[in-house]
Amino acid sequence: MGSGDELPTVVARMWGLESASRRGPRPGLTLERITDAAIELADAEGLAGVRMSSVAARLGVSTMSLYGYVPSKDDLLTAMVDAAAPDPPEPGRLTWREYLARWTRANRDFLAGHPWLLAVSPLTPPIGPRTLRWLDRALTSLAGAGLAGVEAVNIASTLSAYAVSSATLQTAMTGTVDEAGPEGPAGYTALLTRLVDGRGYPGLAAALESGAFGAAPDWVEDDDFAFGLTLLLDGIEALIARRREGRTEP
Amino acid sequence: MGSGDELPTVVARMWGLESASRRGPRPGLTLERITDAAIELADAEGLAGVRMSSVAARLGVSTMSLYGYVPSKDDLLTAMVDAAAPDPPEPGRLTWREYLARWTRANRDFLAGHPWLLAVSPLTPPIGPRTLRWLDRALTSLAGAGLAGVEAVNIASTLSAYAVSSATLQTAMTGTVDEAGPEGPAGYTALLTRLVDGRGYPGLAAALESGAFGAAPDWVEDDDFAFGLTLLLDGIEALIARRREGRTEP
DNA sequence: AGATACAGTGTATAGCGTACGGAGTTTCGA
DNA sequence: TCGAAACTCCGTACGCTATACACTGTATCT
Numbered sequence: 001m002g003s004g005d006e007l008p009t010v011v012a013r014m015w016g017l018e019s020a021s022r023r024g025p026r027p028g029l030t031l032e033r034i035t036d037a038a039i040e041l042a043d044a045e046g047l048a049g050v051r052m053s054s055v056a057a058r059l060g061v062s063t064m065s066l067y068g069y070v071p072s073k074d075d076l077l078t079a080m081v082d083a084a085a086p087d088p089p090e091p092g093r094l095t096w097r098e099y100l101a102r103w104t105r106a107n108r109d110f111l112a113g114h115p116w117l118l119a120v121s122p123l124t125p126p127i128g129p130r131t132l133r134w135l136d137r138a139l140t141s142l143a144g145a146g147l148a149g150v151e152a153v154n155i156a157s158t159l160s161a162y163a164v165s166s167a168t169l170q171t172a173m174t175g176t177v178d179e180a181g182p183e184g185p186a187g188y189t190a191l192l193t194r195l196v197d198g199r200g201y202p203g204l205a206a207a208l209e210s211g212a213f214g215a216a217p218d219w220v221e222d223d224d225f226a227f228g229l230t231l232l233l234d235g236i237e238a239l240i241a242r243r244r245e246g247r248t249e250p
Numbered sequence: 251m252g253s254g255d256e257l258p259t260v261v262a263r264m265w266g267l268e269s270a271s272r273r274g275p276r277p278g279l280t281l282e283r284i285t286d287a288a289i290e291l292a293d294a295e296g297l298a299g300v301r302m303s304s305v306a307a308r309l310g311v312s313t314m315s316l317y318g319y320v321p322s323k324d325d326l327l328t329a330m331v332d333a334a335a336p337d338p339p340e341p342g343r344l345t346w347r348e349y350l351a352r353w354t355r356a357n358r359d360f361l362a363g364h365p366w367l368l369a370v371s372p373l374t375p376p377i378g379p380r381t382l383r384w385l386d387r388a389l390t391s392l393a394g395a396g397l398a399g400v401e402a403v404n405i406a407s408t409l410s411a412y413a414v415s416s417a418t419l420q421t422a423m424t425g426t427v428d429e430a431g432p433e434g435p436a437g438y439t440a441l442l443t444r445l446v447d448g449r450g451y452p453g454l455a456a457a458l459e460s461g462a463f464g465a466a467p468d469w470v471e472d473d474d475f476a477f478g479l480t481l482l483l484d485g486i487e488a489l490i491a492r493r494r495e496g497r498t499e500p
Numbered sequence: 501a502g503a504t505a506c507a508g509t510g511t512a513t514a515g516c517g518t519a520c521g522g523a524g525t526t527t528c529g530a
Numbered sequence: 531t532c533g534a535a536a537c538t539c540c541g542t543a544c545g546c547t548a549t550a551c552a553c554t555g556t557a558t559c560t
Contacts (some may be wrong), residue, residue, distance in 0.1 A: 064510080
């Protein structure tokens, strides 16, 4: 492939691809220290608390010095997303099914642990070393089960989307996504109850009446998650079985 | 249920719940005209093109007059999301499976048609009349198949997440999400190829080598989508079957 | 030593959202 | 019919934020 060279600056630095020249004073910071500070701020005050000035202040440097490491705030956010991702679960001696279940759950958990991630486009495809390692692990696991190529990528991204969607629902019910929601714990349910009438929205009205939106007192939110996950894994399992027997198209 | 009254202002206006008092000059605008203008701008210039001033200019009014209809720019964005959603597909005489397939596809299509939607948290749960009608239709369809309550809500949100994820991938491959991506058509693939080496990322490397990321010349992107969708629908079908026979937990 | 490239900083600017108060307009109550 | 009230629209002003630019000091290379 032709090399268009010129990786985006932050991407390069995220991967530790600094320029080789060593002249002048040593850099006093790292991209990592910067993202760590920014992440702490985001965890504590939400995305709104992340300003170039506030991040710099937390590190004891001037605002402008950050621009030596990051070309723009947007890029800082991109780097934060990657840095906030923990290491993906280890594939011990797990079956693909067990592993992917754990993977998806861990995915959701760290999203729920940093709600601001849901506000910084979590839709951007992964480009950092950490988020890509998540993808890699899922692909490896699927490869072991006989799935590869486009299909595997698709499955991984579907599972990831499920994690995002679950984390979102969870956050919407529990607290608020970056304080944008209405208020209170079951704010969403209350809102729907107010707005939805049986005429225009029969299906929704029925769902609300049945308490489908989680206001039930004996609620175990994890059941929800496991339910949908089973759904997905069943589908994948069926596909794997099909692939094992013959090579027919799905 | 106690009535905490006081709906968020925009929400009220999205639902056409204006205050009854009619005094003073007639409003010269509508929330709808405002969102339409904003949507046109977003379609043409991306989210960055949507400024209170630019929206107002397009409508031939002053910037500040918008604040009579919308309390803040964030609320405008919320209203835009709802307004940009078309009507959901009609459930003719379709089976639940046919309908949900069509529903999910339509969902992805309008997201892909307005890429900026992917940047305005598409994760916020639906609160407008249009997005809620989408949810309602899915629930109704599932109810006909014997699924209701939490399960149905979960399924709908999973399908919706899939639509988002597909639209995202599609946008990442084709163009750029709000011009944040690198550049060029297969920019993402190129980027990955540059960064990923077999040592740290064996699964990814294999996937790249097999052309899994869509650079193949005979590529029909819709195959991807249909593939994952089948996966999901199969899972749902299995569940429905289980529910039909006995009432065992999944 | 002198040149060179680079890290860190201070100042300045521009863009954007939005608070505030004024001016004009339509309806309500007497 | 008249005044007041409620409301729409607008111009100006402010504050906050990201970031361009020019400068100072420092570590390396010739």
